[in-house]
Amino acid sequence: MALSTQFYLCRHGQSVWNQQALLQGQQESPLSVVGKQQALTLAHKIAAWNINHIVSSSLGRAIQTAQICAEHSGLQTKAIGGIAERHFGQWQGLYLKDIREYSAFCQQRYAQPELRPGLCGESTHEVQHRMQQTLVTLAKQHLGDKLLVISHGDALACLMSLWTPAIELANIGGIHLSYQNQQLHWEGLLV
Numbered sequence: 001m002a003l004s005t006q007f008y009l010c011r012h013g014q015s016v017w018n019q020q021a022l023l024q025g026q027q028e029s030p031l032s033v034v035g036k037q038q039a040l041t042l043a044h045k046i047a048a049w050n051i052n053h054i055v056s057s058s059l060g061r062a063i064q065t066a067q068i069c070a071e072h073s074g075l076q077t078k079a080i081g082g083i084a085e086r087h088f089g090q091w092q093g094l095y096l097k098d099i100r101e102y103s104a105f106c107q108q109r110y111a112q113p114e115l116r117p118g119l120c121g122e123s124t125h126e127v128q129h130r131m132q133q134t135l136v137t138l139a140k141q142h143l144g145d146k147l148l149v150i151s152h153g154d155a156l157a158c159l160m161s162l163w164t165p166a167i168e169l170a171n172i173g174g175i176h177l178s179y180q181n182q183q184l185h186w187e188g189l190l191v
Contacts, residue, residue, distance in 0.1 A: 007138075008146065010148065012061045054073070055077070085151075091118035127159070153168060
């Protein structure tokens with residue numbers, strides 16, 4: 001039987017911009033007080049998953065979440081750009097209520113995967129492609145291991161939409177994927 005790599009992909013803890021209803025995309029915003037507590041909660045959860053490695057997006061809120069998990073698990077963290085949040089073009093840094101087209105985009109973004117947010121933002125298809133490539137590379141480097149991957153809400157929803165209807169994950173919510181026989185497999189939502 002082929003070795004499988006297990007991915008526990010979780011959204012970062014609440015950021016200050018999450019709290020203020022600003023669209024972050026690839027802009028930076030640190031964890032809020034609530035977000036730090038959520039990261040601590042996640043750190044306690046991962047013990048049951050027997051994690052071998054912690055990887056995060058290269059964005060600060062994901063790195064902070066991963067570092068809190070690492071402090072409590074004794075593991076090291078590694079940040080990589082390929083699992084960062086979707087780039088939302090010129091919408092980044094704006095209040096959600098002020099982006100007139102945002103609601104319509106949200107209703108169609110997974111059904112029409114070539115649709116771009118904010119003119120020069122990333123399409124769902126582009127996010128799926130880079131996320132898959134990054135995870136396959138990680139799986140090959142860590143065959144047989146269990147990895148905690150700290151990413152972002154929309155990026156994870158883009159990935160999820162390859163197998164099942166995408167849902168908006170709460171902060172520190174997640175999905176479980178495995179890699180075996182040269183491909184990624186859906187294992188379900190993390191509880």
